[in-house]
Amino acid sequence: MALTYKAKLKFSVKKTFELIRAIIKNKKGAFGLAIIIVFVIFALFPQLFTHYHPTGQRELAGSMAAPSWMRYLPGGEGLSENIFVIRDPGFKNPESIYQFNISMTDPESVHIEYIPSFGYPHIYGRGPGCMAVTYKREDARPKGNVTVEISKSFYYEFQGPPSKFSGDVAIFVEGTVREIEGKRLLDVPVQIKVYIKNQEGKKFCLWTPSTKLIDTPFNDWRITRSSPSSRTSEMSSWSTSLKLRMYGYVIDPNTGQKTPYWFLFAVSPERDIFGNKTGIMSYGIEISFIDQCPAENVKTTVYIDSLYFRTYGTAWGLLGTDKEGRDLFSQLIYGTRISLYVGLLAAIIGVILGLIVGLAAGYLGKLVDEFLMRFTDMLLVIPGLPLLIVLVAVLGATIHNLIILLGFLGWMSFARVVRSQVLSLRERPFIEAARAAGAGTFYILRRHILPNLMGLVYVTLAQSVPGLIVTEASLSWLGFYDPSVMSWGRMLYSVQFEAGGAFDKWWWVLAPGSCIALLAVAFIMIGFAMDEILNPKLRERV
Amino acid sequence: MGLKTYIAKRLVNMAVLLFFVLTINFVIFMLMPGDPTLLFVNPMKFAPEEIEAMKKAWGLADPLHVRYIKYIKNMLTMNFGDSIITGRPVAEAIMQKLPYTVFLIGGSTIISMIIGILLGVISAYKRGTRFDDANVTIALIFYSLPTFWMGMVFLMIFSKMLGWFPLAGAFPREWLAYPPKPAFTVNLFGIEIAVPTLYEIYHRLRHTFLPLATLVLFQYGGWLLLTRATMLETLTEDYILTAKAKGLKERTILFKHALKNASLPLITSAALSFGFMLTGAIITETVYTWPGLGGWIWESISSRDYPALQAIFYIIAVCVIVANFIADLIYGFIDPRIKYE
Numbered sequence: 081m082a083l084t085y086k087a088k089l090k091f092s093v094k095k096t097f098e099l100i101r102a103i104i105k106n107k108k109g110a111f112g113l114a115i116i117i118v119f120v121i122f123a124l125f126p127q128l129f130t131h132y133h134p135t136g137q138r139e140l141a142g143s144m145a146a147p148s149w150m151r152y153l154p155g156g157e158g159l160s161e162n163i164f165v166i167r168d169p170g171f172k173n174p175e176s177i178y179q180f181n182i183s184m185t186d187p188e189s190v191h192i193e194y195i196p197s198f199g200y201p202h203i204y205g206r207g208p209g210c211m212a213v214t215y216k217r218e219d220a221r222p223k224g225n226v227t228v229e230i231s232k233s234f235y236y237e238f239q240g241p242p243s244k245f246s247g248d249v250a251i252f253v254e255g256t257v258r259e260i261e262g263k264r265l266l267d268v269p270v271q272i273k274v275y276i277k278n279q280e281g282k283k284f285c286l287w288t289p290s291t292k293l294i295d296t297p298f299n300d301w302r303i304t305r306s307s308p309s310s311r312t313s314e315m316s317s318w319s320t321s322l323k324l325r326m327y328g329y330v331i332d333p334n335t336g337q338k339t340p341y342w343f344l345f346a347v348s349p350e351r352d353i354f355g356n357k358t359g360i361m362s363y364g365i366e367i368s369f370i371d372q373c374p375a376e377n378v379k380t381t382v383y384i385d386s387l388y389f390r391t392y393g394t395a396w397g398l399l400g401t402d403k404e405g406r407d408l409f410s411q412l413i414y415g416t417r418i419s420l421y422v423g424l425l426a427a428i429i430g431v432i433l434g435l436i437v438g439l440a441a442g443y444l445g446k447l448v449d450e451f452l453m454r455f456t457d458m459l460l461v462i463p464g465l466p467l468l469i470v471l472v473a474v475l476g477a478t479i480h481n482l483i484i485l486l487g488f489l490g491w492m493s494f495a496r497v498v499r500s501q502v503l504s505l506r507e508r509p510f511i512e513a514a515r516a517a518g519a520g521t522f523y524i525l526r527r528h529i530l531p532n533l534m535g536l537v538y539v540t541l542a543q544s545v546p547g548l549i550v551t552e553a554s555l556s557w558l559g560f561y562d563p564s565v566m567s568w569g570r571m572l573y574s575v576q577f578e579a580g581g582a583f584d585k586w587w588w589v590l591a592p593g594s595c596i597a598l599l600a601v602a603f604i605m606i607g608f609a610m611d612e613i614l615n616p617k618l619r620e621r622v
Numbered sequence: 623m624g625l626k627t628y629i630a631k632r633l634v635n636m637a638v639l640l641f642f643v644l645t646i647n648f649v650i651f652m653l654m655p656g657d658p659t660l661l662f663v664n665p666m667k668f669a670p671e672e673i674e675a676m677k678k679a680w681g682l683a684d685p686l687h688v689r690y691i692k693y694i695k696n697m698l699t700m701n702f703g704d705s706i707i708t709g710r711p712v713a714e715a716i717m718q719k720l721p722y723t724v725f726l727i728g729g730s731t732i733i734s735m736i737i738g739i740l741l742g743v744i745s746a747y748k749r750g751t752r753f754d755d756a757n758v759t760i761a762l763i764f765y766s767l768p769t770f771w772m773g774m775v776f777l778m779i780f781s782k783m784l785g786w787f788p789l790a791g792a793f794p795r796e797w798l799a800y801p802p803k804p805a806f807t808v809n810l811f812g813i814e815i816a817v818p819t820l821y822e823i824y825h826r827l828r829h830t831f832l833p834l835a836t837l838v839l840f841q842y843g844g845w846l847l848l849t850r851a852t853m854l855e856t857l858t859e860d861y862i863l864t865a866k867a868k869g870l871k872e873r874t875i876l877f878k879h880a881l882k883n884a885s886l887p888l889i890t891s892a893a894l895s896f897g898f899m900l901t902g903a904i905i906t907e908t909v910y911t912w913p914g915l916g917g918w919i920w921e922s923i924s925s926r927d928y929p930a931l932q933a934i935f936y937i938i939a940v941c942v943i944v945a946n947f948i949a950d951l952i953y954g955f956i957d958p959r960i961k962y963e
Contacts, residue, residue, distance in 0.1 A: 458642045461946055465901035466919065466938050470650055470931060473923050550768045554905055557770050558920060572771060576909075583778040593771035600766040 099538075102613045109609025115602035119595075122416040130410035132397075134566040139405040141396030142243020144579060147587055148395045158240030158356065161393035165234050165363050169248075169388035171199065171209040181362070184228040190215050190369075192228075200250035200301045200385035210252075210385035215268055215369040220376045230384070231364025236279065241354035242391035247286070249274055249365060249387050250303040253294050255380030258373075267378035269295035271368040276389075279359025284352075293370070303386060350391075363389045399587055402571075403579050411566045412591055418567035419599060422483050423549040427541050429487025430548075431494060435537065438498025439525055443506055453499065460492045468555065477560040486548050494540050498533060505529050535614035542607035546600035553596050568592035625954060632950045636943055643939040648693055651932055652686075702933035707925050712933045716915070720937070722792055723914035726830075727903050730837035731892075737838065738845025739888070743876055745846065746853035757846065765843030769902050773836045773909030780832060787832050790911040794825055833910045840902045841895075848891055852884040859883075889953055896945040900938055 103109035122129065132140060141162055150156040168176040174194045184190050191214045199210040213228055251272060257264045271293055275285045354361075367382055392405065399408035441452040468485055475481050505511065506529070514524050555561070556569025559577065571592040575582055583589060668676075677683045681692060696702070702712035738761075745757045764772075781789045788794070804816035818826075856862065857880055865875045904916030911917055915934055922930040 454638075458639055461639055461897070461939075461942055462643060462646070463897040463900050463938050463942050465904055466935050467646075469904075469919060469923065470935050473931070474650055474653060546766050550766065553768050554770055554901075557768075558905075558908065559924060569768075572774065576774060583774065583782040586778055589771075589774050589778050593768065593775065596771065597763065597767045600768075601763060604762060604766055 099610075099613065103606065103609050106609040106612060108605040109613075112602040112605030112609065115598055116606065119416050119420060119599055119602075122413050123420050126410070126413045126417070129413050130407065132407040132410040134411040134414040135406060135564075137406060139392065140407050141401050141405055142392035142394050143401065143403050143405050144582060144585060144588075145243060145392075145394050145396040145401040145405070146585070147398055147400045149398075150400075150587075151395050156395070158238075159393070159395035160238035160240050160242045160354075160391065161395050163234065163236070163242070163391045163393070165232055165389040165391075166387055169386055170206055171211055171385055171387075172207070173209070177211050180230045180232050180364075182228065182230050184226065186223060186226045189217050189223060189226060190228050192230075195383065198252075198383065200252070200303065202303070202386075210383045211387075212381050212383050213367055214379065214381045215255075215270075215371070216379045217268075217371065218377055220374060222371045222373055224371060226369045226371060228367045228369075229364055230367070231277070231362045233360055233362040235358070236354065236361045237358050238393075239356050239358060240394065241350040241356070243394045244350055245353075245389070245391040247274070247363070247389035248303055250301045250385045252298050252301045252383040252385075253380065254297045254383075256375075256378050257297060258375070264297065265295050266297060266380055267373040267375060268369050268371045268380040269293050270380055270382055271370060272382070273366045275364060275366060276353060277362045277364070278353050278355065279357050279361055280355075284349075301383075301385070354391075399591055400585070402574055402588075408571070408588060408591070411571055412568070412595060415566055415568040415571060415592065416595070416599075418479065418562075418565055419549050419552065419596065422479065422486065422552045422567075423545040423599075423603075425483045426486035426490060426548045426552075427544045429483070430490035430544055431537055431541050432491075433487065434491035434494030434540070435498055435530075435533070437491065437495040439502055439529065441495065442499040442502025443521065443525060443529065449499070453496075456492045456495050459489070464489055465551070465554070468551070469558065469560070472555060472560045477555070477562055479562040479565060482552060482555065482560075482562070486551060490544060490548065494544070497536065497540070501533060501536060502529060505532055535610075539607055539610045539614060542603050542610055545603040546607075549596060549600050549603070568596050628954050629951065632947055632954075636947045639943050639946075640940065643936065643943070644694055644697055647697075647932055647936055647939075648690060651928060697936055702936075703929045705922075705930045706927045707922075707930075712930050715918070715930070716933060716937055719914050719918055722912060723903060723907070723916060726833055726837060726907070726912065726914060727899055729830075730834050730841060730903075731899060733834070734838040734841035735845055735892075738842040739849045739881070741842070742846040742849025743853055743881055746850045746857060747872070747876055749850075749854060758850070761843035761846040763843075764839045765847070767840075769836060769840045769905045770909050772839060773832070773906055776832050776836060777909070788829055792826070792829050792913050794829075833906050833912055836906050836909070837899075837902055840906070841899060844891075844895060844898075845888070848888060849881075849884065852887050853880055856880045856884045886953075886956065889949060889956065892949060897942050900942065 100113075103113055146156065146159055148161065151159045151161075167179055171177070171194065174196065177192065177194050182192060193212050193214070195208075195210050195212045197208050199206075199208040201207065211230075213230070215226060217223065253266070253270060256267045258267060259265075273285050275283050277283045365384065365387065369380060371378070397407055397409050399412060402408055402411070437452055437456065441449040441456075468489060471485055472481065475485070511524060511528055514528055519527075552567070553569035553572070556567045557573045557576070559573060561567060561570040561573060569592075572589070575585065575588050579585070579588075674683070681689060684692075700713050702716070704710060705712050705715060708715070741757055741761070745754045748754050777789060780786045802819065802822045804818055804822075806817055808815045808817060853876075862875060862880055865879050870879075900916070903914070904919055906912070907914045907916035908920045915938065919931065919934050921927070922934065
C-alpha cells in the first residue's frame with residue numbers, strides 16, 4: 081500500500097493528537113503536561129515576564145537584595161528599595177530645573193537658567209541641556225561670599241539604610257579672567273560642595289573638588305565619576321562601593337559645628353547617613369562665589385549637568401538580586417531555557433544513539449552484537465558523573481559541549497532495551513514474511529521494526545530528560561557552567577560559592593531548586609503516563 | 623559451565639574493563655589542551671632548553687606508547703605521583719580520604735536499602751491505596767530532586783536557621799590541630815585499635831547526620847520503586863496464591879516467600895547503581911565539604927590538580943568495577959541458573 085506524503089503526514093498528526101489527548105486524560109500526564117507547558121512559555125517568551133537581562137544588567141539594586149515582598153513580612157521592616165532622587169538628571173527638559181529648591185544669599189547678583197544647547201556629553205547628561213548658575217556684578221564693589229544652594233528634597237520612606245548609594249555631578253566653570261604670573265585666573269573663584277542632608281538635618285558633605293577652590297576656568301566638563309571617555313578629567317569618585325575616594329564633613333544643624341567625616345574609615349556611610357528613620361532628606365549642590373575682585377563687570381558661570389543621585393535598595397523585584405546586583409527573577413525565567421534545551425537535546429541525542437546501537441546489535445546479531453554489547457557494558461560500568469566532570473574540565477564547559485557529552489554518555493541502557501526488543505521482534509512471523517518477500521535489511525528495520533519501537537522511544541525520551549536536567553544542574557552547581565548563560569544550577573552555584581553560602585537568603589536557594597525539581601517531576605509524570613498509554617500491559621497491573 | 627569457569631570469565635571481564643578505564647583516563651588527559659609542563663614550570667623563569675631538559679627528565683618527551691606503558695605500570699602499582707597543590711603523594715591522600723567516602727556510601731546504602739525495601743514491600747502489598755500513591759509520589763520526588771539542592775536546603779533549615787547541625791566537615795575544625803584522645807586502645811591480634819570517647823562519637827555523629835540523611839533520601843526512592851515493581855510481579859505468581867490458601871500469615875508470605883524471589887533484580891541493581899551512588903556521594907560530599915573522595919574531586923578541579931584528578935577517577939572506576947564483580951559473584955552463588963548459561 082503506497083501512501084502519499086500528505087496522507088502520511090495526516091496520519092502522523094492524527095496519531096500525535098491522539099497521544100496528547102490520551103496524556104491529558106491521564107491524571108499524571110495532565111499534571112506533567114501543564115507544568116511543562118508553563119515552562120516552555122517561560123523559555124520561549126521570557127520577555128513577557130521580565131524586562132531585565134539575566135547576566136548583562138548589573139547593579140539593578142544593592143548586592144544580594146531581598147525580594148520586595150519581604151518588606152511586608154515580619155522582619156523585613158528595615159529593607160529599602162531603590163530611589164532615584166533626581167528626575168531627568170541630564171537636564172534634557174527645560175522644566176527640570178524647577179524641581180530644585182533654590183536658595184541664595186544674594187538674589188540680585190545670581191541668575192539661574194536653563195541652557196538648551198550645551199551639556200555634558202556622557203553618562204546621564206548625554207547631549208545638550210544643562211543648568212547654568214551665573215554670578216554677575218557690574219559695579220566695582222566686591223560682595224564677599226555669595227552662596228547658592230540648589231537642592232532636591234525627597235521623602236525617605238524606608239526604615240533602613242540602602243545597600244549603598246552613588247551619584248554624579250558634572251560641572252563646567254567659565255567666567256571673566258585676569259592674568260596673574262602667566263596664569264589665567266577667574267575673577268570670581270568658586271567653591272563647590274555636593275552634600276546630602278539627612279532626616280535629622282545633618283549635612284554630609286559628599287564631595288568637593290580636590291582643589292577646594294576652583295580658580296581657573298575649565299576647558300572641558302569635569303565629572304565626579306570616571307566617565308567612559310578619557311577626554312573629561314576625573315576629579316573624584318564617590319560611590320560608596322568606592323569608599324576610598326570619599327571624604328567630607330558633617331555639619332550639625334543645631335550648633336553649626338563641622339566635624340570631619342572620613343568615608344575612608346567609615347564602615348558603612350549609608351548607615352550613618354540614612355539611619356533607620358523615615359523622613360525628608362535632601363540632596364544638593366552648594367556653590368560659593370568668592371568675590372574679592374576689585375574690578376568691574378566680573379562674571380563666573382557654573383554649568384551643572386548629569387546631577388544624579390540614587391540609592392541601591394536592599395529589596396528588589398520578585399526574587400531580589402545576586403551578588404553583582406543582577407535580577408534573580410529574570411535569571412530564573414531565562415534559566416528555564418537552558419534546562420529545557422540541554423535536557424531535550426541531550427535526550428534526543430542519547431535516544432538516537434541508543435536506537436542505532438540497539439538496532440544494529442539486535443538485528444545484525446553475532447559479532448556485531450557481541451562487540452557492541454561488550455562496549456555498552458563497559459561504558460555502563462564507568463561512573464558517569466566523574467567521567468563527565470573530567471571531560472567537561474578538559475574540553476571546556478560550553479553549553480553545546482555539555483549537551484554532546486550528556487547525550488554521548490546517556491545511550492547505553494536504552495541500547496540494551498532496544499536490543500532485547502529487536503531480538504524478540506525479529507523472530508515474529510511478519511518480519512519473516514517481509515524477508516521472504518525480498519525486503520532488505522534497512523527496509524525491514526525502517527518499515528517494520530522501528531515503528532514498533534516508537535512507543536518505547538517516546539517513553540524513554542520523557543524518562544531520560546529529568547536525569548539530564550538534574551545532571552546539567554549538578555555540573556553547573558559544581559562550577560562547570562557556561563559563563564555566557566545563566567542556568568538554574570549556576571544560580572545555586574552562586575549562592576553556595578560566590579555569595580559564601582548565603583543560606584539565609586532562602587528565596588535564592590529555594591526558587592531555582594524547586595524549578596529543577598518541578599520540571600524533572602513533570603517529565604517523570606509524562607513518562608509514566610506515556611508508559612501506561614503505550615504499554616497497555618501495565619494498565620491492569622497498577 | 624561450572625562456578626570456576628564463571629568466575630574466571632568474570633575475572634577476565636574485569637581485567638578488560640580495568641584496561642578500558644585506564645585507557646580512557648590516559649586519553650582524556652592526553653587530549654587536555656595546553657602543555658602539562660606549564661602547570662609546574664613558569665616559562666618566564668626558565669630558558670626553553672631548560673624546559674626541554676625537564677620534559678626529558680619527567681619522561682614527557684618519550685614517544686606515546688612508552689608513556690602509555692609507563693602510565694599503566696604506575697596506575698597498577700598505585701604510584702599516582704604527587705599532588706600539584708600539596709606536594710604530597712596522591713596515594714597517601716587517597717588512603718586518608720577513602721574511609722570517609724566508604725563510610726558515607728556504605729552507611730547510606732544499608733539504611734536506604736532497609737527503608738526502601740520495607741516501604742516497597744508494603745507499597746506493593748497495599749497497591750492502589752492512598753498509602754501506595756503517597757509512598758510512590760514522595761519517593762519519586764526525593765528521587766528526582768537534585769542531591770546538591772537537597773543538601774543546601776537541609777543546611778539552610780537545620781544548620782543555619784535551627785542550628786541543630788554543623789555547617790561543614792566531618793568533625794569539628796579544631797580537631798585538625800588537636801585530635802581528640804581515644805578513651806583507650808585495644809590490642810587485637812597485634813593491631814592497635816583506638817576506641818573513641820563518647821564525646822568524639824557524639825560529634826562525629828552530629829557531623830555525619832545531614833550528609834547521611836541526604837544520601838539516604840536520594841537513594842531510598844530507587845529501592846522502593848524497584849522493590850515495588852518486582853514484588854508486584856511476584857505477588858501475582860501461583861505459589862503466592864498457594865501460600866495464601868495454606869493460611870500462612872501475610873507477613874510470612876510477603877517477606878519469606880515473595881521478597882526472597884523478588885530480591886534477585888535488587889542485587890543486580892545494587893551493583894549497577896554503585897556508580898549512581900557515587901554520583902550522589904560526590905555531590906553530597908561537596909555540599910557538606912566532607913573530607914572524602916567526592917569533595918576532593920571538586921577541590922582538585924578548582925585548583926587544576928590533574929594528577930589528583932586522574933587518580934581519583936581511576937580509584938572510583940576501580941571501586942565500581944570491583945563492586946560489579948562482587949555482585950556478579952553473589953549472583954552466581956544465589957541463582958544457580960546463571961552458572962549454566
